[in-house]
Amino acid sequence: MNPQYKKGVLELCVLSLLKRRDYYGYELSEYLANHIRIAVGTVYPILRKLRNDGLLTTYLQEESGGPPRKYYSLTSLGHKQFEKDRADYLEFARIIEEILEDGTHDEK
């Protein structure tokens, strides 16, 4: 898949996961790498970008028997952006799907 394209979709996935609850970086990167074929290490740059854009905030939380974990949380701007991007993506995907299905139909 086109890496730029994948990156946009990954951002959307990160926002979507964080809408459910706060995650720490390890969880997010493992989850995404297990579901989408990407190198695990490429999720952290995305998290950082989203944080720089003001869509995420981070906080440290002590865990029993380990260093404090950096949790990521959606800001109100992040919530808004997610709703917008989600709607955009679904609309886009619907149109693409239509086109692709028409394409196979014509070939038959």
Place this chain on the structure above:
Amino acid sequence: MTKNDFLSTLTAELKRRDMADTQEIVSEYEQHIAFKMADGYSEEEIVAKLGDPFLIAAQFETDDSQEKKPGAKWLAIGALFILAIPAALGFLMLIVTAITLAAMAISFGALAVVLFADLNVYSLIPPMPYWNGAVFGLAAAALALLLAVGCVYYAAFIRQLARAYQRLRHNIMASASGTAPLPNLTIFPQLGGKTKRRLRLLALLSFALCTVSLILGILAAILSTGSFQFWHSWNWFSGASAG
């Protein structure tokens, strides 16, 4: 590649790109590797899954690309510095004008007080009957009020202009350093609707009062002296005031 190879390559690549918080980024990868090792994975396996440290560092850079354009920030600082000189002069001129306006308002206020209270300080006021003076005093008071209202308007204008300028500076820096800009400010509104309406009413009333009392004062002077050149009747320019 071992864990240390990965981390040192990543650190070096991030440092080479002048990343602001290299340590923070690297520590997240360190933690990631620590988690994985606790789950029993080997260093090689973990590092292979993380990906190429060169590519990862490059990804951080593209995310910060606006922030890290080395020239952009200095260019913006230079532009703002050059902009600051005419802006400072402009603001100085505006402020001096505002002070002049305020001084005029205070002077006319003082004139009104002097005429009402019949305090002829240092014989500065040409001689005239008290009631004629009082009517002129009313005109001076109204003019002082009008000037004061003008001064408030003017001060609000300068304040809003200063805010808009500050915002412009902020946004120039923001665009150079890649952070989100704030919406630009317009010159209006300088005052709230209610304040504006009250000030406008006050300005109209004081203007009307000033005009009316000035005309009345002149008429009264003409009538009481029986001369259109009432200043001669009161000996304003014949040296009588000095004597």
